[in-house]
Amino acid sequence: MIPPAWISRPDEVNAQVARWQEEHSEIFLAESRRQFAGYPVWALTVTDRSIDDAGKRKLTIYKPxxxxxAPIAAQMNVINQLLTGETFDGRASEFDNERVLRECLIVFMPDANPEGTARAPVEAWDGSEYTNDEFWAWMRGPDPETGLMWKRVDIYDDREEEVLPTRRGIVYEQIDEHRFVEPNRHHASSLFQWIFELLRRRDDWSMMLSLHQTEFVNSPHNAMMILPCLYDELPEDIQRYEREWAQEIVDAWGQVAGANPIPEIKPLGYSDEQRRYFVDCWGDLYQRIPIVTSEIQNNSPCTPPALQQRLNEVAIRTSIERLLRV
Ligand SMILES: [Zn+2]
Incomplete structure (x- = not known):
């Protein structure tokens, strides 16, 4: 069941963005880049626009x-709290709105690949309709021989692959007639195009929060924080900041009914090719800005959509509270 405060479909996101633009333009700026498939990829700035940005603390939140x-639904619900003082289902804002708007500039990128989202067969993955194998075949496309998921690459060209999935995986973003990228692993994605644009505009970003979901197969846990794969090589102040920030989110999750976060906080454990994608794409940014990743369980009855959304909201709220404090 889709929770009452859940908005994730691109048509609903676009309509809500238009409403906010209409009603809250003094504290809300909506900008979009059009992805190849025609959908707007939003970067939504929330701040008191009458106050100079120079002294504000700055946070970017994104969902590749x-x-x-669930990270779309969570970001939309947090934005609504900051703009209107209420969640979509009428709960009072958990934030000191006036202070957040005055002291912070927050850019939300609720959905870096709306065309992929629009092609998903469900609004939320709750584990009731698709096995993980079926879900993964939606993610990367079904391999024509096995029916199981196709491969994970940073970019592919449909003229050059010997075997193509029978249906394009929703994780891949089309960037031209023939090429498709994994948004978190290639600089040609709308995600990275937006991040580079935000970095061109200002170089004083305090934090970046990357929101994800994963399946936690054979694990009793349903949430975890991940540090950058290059964590051990980062400047000490960034290491300390990321470690404390991630710990605060894990501690906050511990207060949520149904949450079972992994207590240990570690750097991303990929090796070989998958690690190389991250080093190539993110290595330079990791040296400059504290960036942490949250992962909430997807496609499992253990973590229903309302809890998926809640845990993402708690990660965002904890990050904004830290932004105000540190
Ligand atoms: Zn992800």
């Missing part, structure tokens, strides 16, 4: 992967 919709 189209098969992970």
């Amino acid at each position: 992967h189209a098969h992970e919709p």
Whole structure:
């Protein structure tokens, strides 16, 4: 069941963005880049626009992967709290709105690949309709021989692949007639095009929060924080900041009914090719800005959509509270 405060479909996101633009333009700026498939990829700035940005603390929040919709729903619900004082289902804002708007500039990128989101067969993955194998075949496309998921690459060209999936995986973003990228692993994605644009505009970003979901197969846990794969090589102040920030989110999750976060906080454990994608794409940014990743369970009855959304909201709220404090 889709929770009452859940908005993730691109048509609903676009309509809500238009409403906010209409009603809250003094504290809300909506900008979009059009992805190849024609959908707007939003960067939504929330701040008191009458106050100079120079002294504000700055946070970017983004969601790269189209098969992970809860971070969209969470960002939309947090934005609504900051703009209207209420969640979509009428709970009072958990923030000191006036202070957040005065002291912070927050850019939300609720969905870096709306075309992928639009092609998903469900609004939320709750584990009731698709096995993980079926879900993963939606994510990367079904391999024509096995029916199981196709491969994970940073970019592919449909003229050059010997075997193509029978249906394009929703995680891949089309960037021209023939090429498709994994948004978190290639600089040609709308995600990275937006991040580079935000970095061109200002170089004083305090934090970046990357929101994800994963399946936690054979694990009793349903949430975890991940540090950058290059964590051990980062400047000490960034290491300390990221470690404390991630710990605060894990501690906050511990207060949520149904949450079972992994207590240990570690750097991303990929090796070989997958690690190389991250080093190539993110290595330079990791040296400059504290960036942490949250992962909430997807496609499991253990973590229903309302809890998926809640845990993402708590990660965002904890990050904004830290932004105000540190
Ligand atoms: Zn992801």
